[in-house]
Amino acid sequence: MTSAVLRTAHTARPYALSEPLTLERVPVPEPRAGEVLVKIEFSSLCHSDLSVINGSRIRPLPMALGHEASGIVVAVGDAVEGVGVGAHVVLVFVPSCGQCRACASGRPALCHRGAAANGSGDLLHGEAVLRSQSGERINHHLGVSAFSQYAVVARESLVVIDKDVPLDIAAMFGCAALTGIGAVIHSARLSADQSVIVFGLGAVGLAAVMAAAQIPGSTVIAIDPLAQKQELALQCGAHFAGAPEQAPALVAAHAGDGVDVAVEAVGSASVMEACLGLLTRGGALVAVGLPHPDQMLEVPALLFAGTGKRLIGSYMGDADPARDIPAYIQLWRDGRLPIELLHTDTKDLSEINESLDALADGQVVRRLFTFSAK
Missing domain, CATH: 3.90.180.10 (Medium-chain alcohol dehydrogenases, catalytic domain)
Structure with missing residues (x-):
């Protein structure tokens, strides 16, 4: 072969x-x-x-x-x-x-x-x-x-x-869908009327956008430097999309004092730091991307206990493939993913x-x- x-x-x-x-x-x-x-x-x-x-x-x-x-x-x-x-x-x-x-x-x-x-x-x-x-x-x-x-x-x-x-x-259900959807559903446990920002609109990030858009009353902001990926995110269900430098303004305009959940699908320590700054008190950063091992995350230690913010690692979207792949395929059949x-x-x-x-x-x-x- x-x-x-x-x-x-x-x-x-x-x-x-x-x-x-x-x-x-x-x-x-x-x-x-x-x-x-x-x-x-x-x-x-x-x-x-x-x-x-x-x-x-x-x-x-x-x-x-x-x-x-x-x-x-x-x-x-x-x-x-x-x-x-x-x-x-x-x-x-x-x-x-x-x-x-x-x-x-x-x-x-x-x-x-x-x-x-x-x-x-x-x-x-x-x-x-x-x-x-x-x-x-x-x-x-x-x-x-x-x-x-x-x-x-x-x-x-x-x-x-x-x-x-x-x-x-x-x-595409074996990795992109499992990881992106699971990051929102299983790792973040996004609930009704919450807001989410997704950084990095590759396949995993876009799958996260699709999942977040299914939550009733959610506000979904999608961020990527490439305009064509921003447009694709809107097709996937995002309510707003923009470049990284537009993220703070988009959050201020559509999520008040910060988002409830940020999904980092870039694989960058600096993007993770930016995401933490965009969270509301008690918000959660879900780290999905794979940074180079040499990258280090440097944030004030008081950030977590002082504001209740959470940093959640998510590998394969915390999925159970035998359960989730058939369920996600059914959502695709139903036109929701x-x-x-x-x-x-x-x-x-x-x-x-x-x-x-x-x-x-x-x-x-x-x-x-x-x-x-x-």
């Missing part, structure tokens, strides 16, 4: 010239006990992929990238339940073991075993199965490695969906490196990939 493999991080831009990802021919792996082989139909390019390439997220190399995708099951290993050959599935970038401290407390997105496997480039039920043609180990990206024609994943890394859901739409607006275009995987530049420059929201020959 063909797989997009990263062998060196911190590659210089433009990526179209430096080509950090190489399309390699690798053997199709066999699923072991507890694992499933999926034919990838659509995979999406996400900033988390870019974060591995630019060094913001340190991962073991070489690694086959890609973590947001949909596909069709073509083989199952022993002891796999609830999924059979031919099933349509959405892949999920945190497999939950169901037994660790986080899973037992109802927070599968923070699964300890899943995080350990993701960090080491392995799968939940065993070491990596991807190999080069010479036998060299290739690490898995977040238990998925979706920039490939096929992927072996743990059963816990997929959710079965109805076959009438278009697989290009379904792909226009996830299709996130889909910029579809390209062949051979254009992956040029697409990294387009994502970094904000030219695309969600570019989907398929294969010209399967």
Whole structure:
């Protein structure tokens, strides 16, 4: 099969010239006990992929990238339940073991075993199965490695969906929708008549806008430096949109002394600081973006106890994928979550490196990939 493999991080831009990802021919792996082989139909390019390439997220190399995708099951290993050959599935970038401290407390997105496997480039039920043609180990990206024609994943890394859901739409529910919607619904627990500001209008930020717009009486402000993303946010349900320098005025005009919730989907410590300054007393900042590890957040320590403001970390939107993906898809069916607006275009995987530049420059929201020959 063909797989997009990263062998060196911190590659210089433009990526179209430096080509950090190489399309390699690798053997199709066999699923072991507890694992499933999926034919990838659509995979999406996400900033988390870019974060591995630019060094913001340190991962073991070489690694086959890609973590947001949909596909069709073509083989199952022993002891796999609830999924059979031919099933349509959405892949999920945190497999939950169901037994660790986080899973037992109802927070599968923070699964300890899943995080350990993701960090080491392995799968939940065993070491990596991807190999080069010479036998060299290739690490898995977040238990998925979706920039490939096929992927072996743990059963816990997929959710079965109805076959009438278009697989290009379904792909975006595995990361962007889970993370953005969950940040508003689960992490912030936005309630009726509250106000929210969303910084960063990529796919995750726009999904957060969609979710916030569904809350009765909400006031939704969307912020991004790019005018085309501001316009897209208005289509997604935002009531007001503007550039970062307009944020204080928009909050003053439409949220009084501050917003109840700020969603930071940029991955910037300075933006997080700005968000804290836009909160009303008792407001919550939900941090969704992935800043570079060297970035530090510096705020007055008295800010939290003195004003009751809260800083909430949100990973995968505090989602339970088995519960939330079907529920979010139903909201899409009902016309309440226009996830299709996130889909910029579809390209062949051979254009992956040029697409990294387009994502970094904000030219695309969600570019989907398929294969010209399967």
